[in-house]
Amino acid sequence: MDKIVLLDDTTVLRQRIEQVINSTGHNQVESYNQRHYELSREDVIYKDAKLLIVDADGIKLNWRNLVQDLRQKDYSRTLPIILVTANVSLNMIIDVSKYDKVDILQKPFNDMKLIEKVLWNQPAPTLEHVVNQEETQVSGGSNDRVKLVWSNDFMIGIDQIDREHKLIIDHFTKLYELMREGKGHTYYHELMTFLISYIDTHFSNEEKYHKEVAYPGIKEHIKAHRVFTNKIRSLVESSKDKTVSDQDLININIFIKQWLLHHILVEDMKVANYVNDDK
Numbered sequence: 483m484d485k486i487v488l489l490d491d492t493t494v495l496r497q498r499i500e501q502v503i504n505s506t507g508h509n510q511v512e513s514y515n516q517r518h519y520e521l522s523r524e525d526v527i528y529k530d531a532k533l534l535i536v537d538a539d540g541i542k543l544n545w546r547n548l549v550q551d552l553r554q555k556d557y558s559r560t561l562p563i564i565l566v567t568a569n570v571s572l573n574m575i576i577d578v579s580k581y582d583k584v585d586i587l588q589k590p591f592n593d594m595k596l597i598e599k600v601l602w603n604q605p606a607p608t609l610e611h612v613v614n615q616e617e618t619q620v621s622g623g624s625n626d627r628v629k630l631v632w633s634n635d636f637m638i639g640i641d642q643i644d645r646e647h648k649l650i651i652d653h654f655t656k657l658y659e660l661m662r663e664g665k666g667h668t669y670y671h672e673l674m675t676f677l678i679s680y681i682d683t684h685f686s687n688e689e690k691y692h693k694e695v696a697y698p699g700i701k702e703h704i705k706a707h708r709v710f711t712n713k714i715r716s717l718v719e720s721s722k723d724k725t726v727s728d729q730d731l732i733n734i735n736i737f738i739k740q741w742l743l744h745h746i747l748v749e750d751m752k753v754a755n756y757v758n759d760d761k
């Protein structure tokens with residue numbers, strides 16, 4: 483199991499995060515008080531870590547210095563980092579967007595959002611793993627076995643964009659159900675056809691909206707859209723004229739999940755936060 487490092491001084495937050503992460507099957511959460519963030523201990527703390535979660539509101543630690551330091555070290559150059567904070571400002575969003583693999587989790591957050599962020603950093607799993615893990619992990623932190631379906635947690639508060647996000651989540655739900663029944667392969671090409679036209683429409687609608695509201699992160703956001711577009715095109719290309727394999731299903735599952743769990747909840751949410759801050 484991968485090591486997750488938690489840097490936090492608040493016992494309540496720490497216990498909650500540990501409990502939620504443990505419910506996803508991760509039993510290797512190592513928690514450190516933020517005063518342990520010392521140069522001499524860095525390599526011990528971060529070596530072999532697969533994810534770092536930091537309470538960015540801790541007074542003993544400046545998250546900007548921490549991220550900058552970690553990105554300069556070989557062992558933590560690409561370590562995914564989740565900054566947990568109650569104070570998401572435009573400056574913070576701009577600073578975070580300078581780095582790869584640095585996410586923000588806004589307080590207060592529900593268990594599902596935390597799990598989604600942790601899931602996003604999972605290494606590539608097997609087909610069986612994908613189906614089983616989704617059933618147990620995307621469970622809102624409780625023991626209920628529920629699948630990933632549209633909920634208010636995904637809403638960013640911009641009607642048209644929310645409707646379009648619901649559409650892709652519904653397709654993911656269908657893929658998930660068919661994969662469980664062992665029928666995912668037959669759905670694959672239909673899903674690809676949908677995705678190709680969906681990303682065109684959805685991305686151009688979003689980008690139009692970004693321009694309307696003069697969203698300052700538009701360049702980075704468009705770049706992320708292009709990466710997704712290229713990825714989906716290469717997936718379509720690689721599966722053309724051949725039998726759909728388990729690997730194809732895993733790839734498309736991971737692709738949509740990254741889309742759902744990262745892009746909507748982090749990147750698209752930044753736009754909503756910007757618009758709301760502006761009001």
Ligand SMILES: [Fe+2]
Pocket residue numbers: 643647684688745746750
């Ligand atoms: Fe979107």
Ligand SMILES: [Fe+2]
Pocket residue numbers: 688703707745749750
């Ligand atoms: Fe987007």
